[in-house]
Amino acid sequence: MAQMVWNKNTDIRTWNKSYVNIKDEEWFNCECKICQKKFHLKKYAVSRGRGVTCSKKCYYSHRSNLMKDKSFNPSYRVDFSGENNPNWRGGISQKEYPWNFNVKLKERIRKRDNFTCQLCGCPEKESKRKLDIHHIDYNKENLSETNLVTLCRSCNSKVNWGRKEWELYFQKEVLPNVLT
Numbered sequence: 001m002a003q004m005v006w007n008k009n010t011d012i013r014t015w016n017k018s019y020v021n022i023k024d025e026e027w028f029n030c031e032c033k034i035c036q037k038k039f040h041l042k043k044y045a046v047s048r049g050r051g052v053t054c055s056k057k058c059y060y061s062h063r064s065n066l067m068k069d070k071s072f073n074p075s076y077r078v079d080f081s082g083e084n085n086p087n088w089r090g091g092i093s094q095k096e097y098p099w100n101f102n103v104k105l106k107e108r109i110r111k112r113d114n115f116t117c118q119l120c121g122c123p124e125k126e127s128k129r130k131l132d133i134h135h136i137d138y139n140k141e142n143l144s145e146t147n148l149v150t151l152c153r154s155c156n157s158k159v160n161w162g163r164k165e166w167e168l169y170f171q172k173e174v175l176p177n178v179l180t
Contacts, residue, residue: 105148131153133148
């Protein structure tokens with residue numbers, strides 16, 4: 001199939017389906033929600049949420065309008081903040097860590113775990129930042145080395161959902177391997 005070569009000077013609005021010689025069902029006729037210009041996009045682009053605006057300028061204008069909409073803007077969603085949020089744990093995230101949860105302790109745990117995430121196996125060098133130290137029982141006050149494990153940022157975020165299951169997993173699967 002003959003296709004028009006895309007470069008930075010090509011304007012998507014000037015593409016013509018018959019010129020490009022591609023089947024009609026692979027193209028969508030779109031209309032910009034801001035300036036009402038007509039333009040064409042391939043099917044896969046529309047299926048990924050594109051096709052709302054024709055240019056970056058119109059896109060930013062569209063985003064600005066969305067942010068003014070109270071149902072879209074997260075800063076207006078007060079009904080799910082604080083105690084109204086289903087993930088509320090009594091404000092424990094605001095508690096400070098004990099003074100002895102310090103750099104030396106964290107480095108000792110990272111060294112014990114060979115500077116590797118204990119969930120996905122990502123080494124600290126690949127993560128491009130220091131690995132996090134995770135409390136297995138989610139209690140900031142419990143600084144026992146058997147309660148601390150090294151995780152990358154992604155895995156540390158992941159284990160904050162379904163806490164009981166992760167706590168059991170770390171106690172049964174990860175800790176015995178780390179401590180031996």
